[in-house]
Amino acid sequence: MSDRSRRRGRAPKRRFPLRYLLPALLLVAMIAMLMLRGYVHSEIMADHRIQPEAATDKVPEKILDGGPVIDTREGQETSRSIADHKLVLTFDDGPDPEWTPKVLDVLKKHHAHAVFFVTGTMASRYPDLVHRMVEEGHEVGLHTFNHPDLSYQSTKRIDWELSQNQLALEGAAGVRTSLFRPPYSSFADAMDDKSWPVTKYIGSRGYITVVNNTDSEDWKRPGVDEIIKRATPHGGKGAIVLMHDSGGNRSQTVAALDRFLPDLQGEGYTFQNLTEALGIASAHTPVTGVELWKGKAWVYAVDASENITGVLVAGLAVIGVLVMGRFGLMLILSAAHARRVRKKGFAWGPPVTEPVSVLVPAYNEAKCIENTVRSLMLSEHPIEIIVIDDGSTDGTARIVENMRLPNVRVVRQHNAGKPAALNRGLANARFDLVVMMDGDTVFEPATVRELVQPFGDPRVGAVAGNAKVGNRDSLIGAWQHIEYVMGFNLDRRMYDILRCMPTIPGAVGAFRRSALEPIGGMSDDTLAEDTDVTMALHRDGWRVVYAEKARAWTEAPESVQQLWSQRYRWSYGTMQAIWKHRRALVERGPSGRFGRVGLPLVSLFMVLAPLLAPLIDIFLIYGVVFGPTEKTVIAWFGVLAIQVVCAAYAFRLDKERMTHLISLPLQQLLYRQLMYVVLLQSWITALTGGRLRWQKLRRTGTVGAAPGGLPQQRTASVRSDDRRPVG
Structure with missing residues (x-):
């Protein structure tokens, strides 16, 4: 014991041995990378509950009878539809490393634009695909981070789902988006007393909620002809068409898309982004500075966790x-x-x-x-x-x-x-x-x-x-x-x-x-x-x-x-x-x-x-x-x-x-x-x-x-x- 320690009447502090430091840090780093991978793969935060149908008496009639674009920003409650002979193709749950590139190839082949509603987990794992979407002129919307039914979630959890989804988008493509699609959503007339409060809250956070009015039901894999039939609007009307580029085998979706696009273009339809079809400002806002680097750091960390996990599995x-x-x-x-x-x-x-x-x-x-x-x-x-x-x-x-x-x-x-x-x-x-x-x-x-x-x-x-x-x-x-x-x-x-x-x-x-x-x-x-x-x-x-x-x-x-x-x-x-x-x-x-x-x-x-x-x-x-x-x-x-x-x-x-x-x-x-x-x-x-x-x-x-x-x-x-x- 030193003289100073004796004078103060207490034993000297024992320091953490430096020889333990690096091995301990490496072990903690390995565990942290695995935890991050589990977090990104939705294996701990996932909530698979789906809310059953509820009453609709609290939902305004103009929303139930309105179009698939619902805007509750700044206290307003309005909805809009897509003009005739305009189609907005939307793809949910991606990006997927196998099917999203094929969807993008078909869209590029036929000079069509679409809206991709990405989840934060997938965008974090495959940022290059999100970047490609934006680079090729498509719009990107949020589909939450973990794909839960938000009617079960608290406002704190909803904010987390949105912010984490945005963080992944910022890191992948350097933009923020104002478009949002709730998981498990359907037509506007399916809005009920459980989902409407969520939609209003989402609007208060600055987002436009986008549902659909034409469902291809491609997730059921009913066959190419049936997908095209269900995706085609009647009488030349405009529509927001729901498809998927992830969540399973989407070979039928890709094949149907390759026929659907030229066929309807031949009938005078155009395939545009949502904001193009509505004639409003782009949904994308470039991010710079700290926000951009936070997003990039997130994407880099996720990429490192994937690579390190691969090494650990080996x-x-x-x-x-x-x-x-x-x-x-x-x-x-x-x-x-x-x-x-x-x-x-x-x-x-x-x-x-x-x-x-x-x-x-x-x-x-x-x-x-x-x-x-x-x-x-x-x-x-x-x-x-x-x-x-x-x-x-x-x-x-x-x-x-x-x-x-x-x-x-x-x-x-x-x-x-x-x-x-x-x-x-x-x-x-x-x-x-x-x-x-x-x-x-x-x-x-x-x-x-x-x-x-x-x-x-x-x-x-x-x-x-x-x-x-x-x-x-x-x-x-x-x-x-x-x-x-x-x-x-x-x-x-x-x-x-x-x-x-x-x-x-x-x-x-x-x-x-x-x-x-x-x-x-x-x-x-x-x-x-x-x-x-x-x-x-x-x-x-x-x-x-x-x-x-x-x-x-x-x-x-x-x-x-x-x-x-x-x-x-x-x-x-x-x-x-x-x-x-x-x-x-x-x-x-x-x-x-x-x-x-x-x-x-x-x-x-x-x-x-x-x-x-x-x-x-x-x-x-x-x-x-x-x-x-x-x-x-x-x-x-x-x-x-x-x-x-x-x-x-x-x-x-x-x-x-x-x-x-x-x-x-x-x-x-x-x-x-x-x-x-x-x-x-x-x-x-x-x-x-x-x-x-x-x-x-x-x-x-x-x-x-x-x-x-x-x-x-x-x-x-x-x-x-x-x-x-x-x-």
Whole structure:
């Protein structure tokens, strides 16, 4: 706390970590784009109620008996009709990307004008068509934003429908319009006591209401001849003709229009805009300045939402394929791995009984190191224990020395990082087989013995053990327990069969010194030295296998902050390792095999899939809000069911209790988002050339003796003639 904070008597404010900012903004932006798309597609604001017929006693007779153009502006109540031999073609519900261009082509072909009553949702999505309408001399009118029956709506909602419709028109064509057609409207004599107040209010907002007096009923698709018949007025009278350029298949409308226009032009009819037919000023008013830019910004935002949503849908398809493919591979290949291990008479080779050096790198592990060392003293396999104190400041080395245990040595060094500590341990190890573990991990008595048995096969250069979460009582611990059993160990079974194991876990792994020395030991080129060395061993021609019975119990992070720090390092380090070994993609031999099998799988399942995984939950929210809700929820639970099956199978293989799977649904909803933030931040760090330092997790020492530990200590002594001199 700063002196200023102390003087003021309050704690300093905690700032929002900047590393969360960009990932959070991107996630919010994706959700916002989806919300905008749902909003524009009328999937949340739509109101499909239609008012039944009502009384007409409040509607003036001159309106009921008048023409289809109703003007209630400035308190007046007048109506007008179209003069003889003049037709005003009107098209509702567009623009439509398929049918509106065809309608416009026919109108242009026959030199006719029309009025298009567009909805705000369609105009926002297809602004180029609205612009074309205006450019080719047609008039555009409002048909509301979401196409509701306005007699059900409040004046506030009516104002919103009009203003949003105008906003889309301004952005698309740079004009405002004074023409309006109510959804579900008909002839003037259909005006009733429910719709008349709306018409009066619309007029008070400066709009002319346009209904029709000739309905082609093309929406019924009665056939081209019938559409022409219904659209043709009798006795040379003028009319406003209702047609549609959207809302379904309008092929009959287009075909009828191509015959209707020349036929009636031959009879002396002209096809004009409404204001041309009435002889009044144009309905369009150009907009400039702020209003124009507001409209353009709206259109650009909608266009961006459509494009981004398309990308997200493609991403969802990719993650769907990856998830299903990974689950399929895991189930099939894990079953094959289990059959191989359980096969009667299966053995890697002669039993491995030679002594093993166990390296324990430790930095400030005072709370855990005693449990770690004591668990090793119960080992059923002869071992020597080397604790490499990497410049600890909490007395870690002194604790081990004060235990005064046989076959336990402490090697001290200045703080240089885990890879350097492991290399120091290698230099002091007496035996060719070396087990590496973390300073917060405890082994079962059989762990070392099970871990080194695959070395009976001389082709095996390294063995991955089965890391288990010891502190699984908290919610975060339970989630990591599921992840370790399902996401890590089931994966390792799959990678073992494919012979491209990407990582020997730092908590429990074994190596041949003779395999490590040619590749330079543990490298500090990346933050994931365990992944780096594993890939290097593959490229050098060694087999890397998985020993599921070699269980180690480790302390997983207990807070979101600690979990974030750990996974950030893992993700970034994995990306560094993939990049470091990228040449394996084009090399021959074992390196090329790993490069063309292992690297793509690791990139897909460990880098790309977690980055896209939140899309599953984002589209769940989208589907629940905008629909189709039922199908979306069923699809999400379908994916969850597949995950439950895989998790249950993994728990069965590891002989774990199924009760921990209760938290799996919540893990899928929340844990994925954290992993997304971690991985995205790793990408940002990599692309910007940033460097991430080693981060020490705060330990609590909650993981004590491993399950299955013996009740009494058993010292696995090493005969003096088995020892090698320290190099």
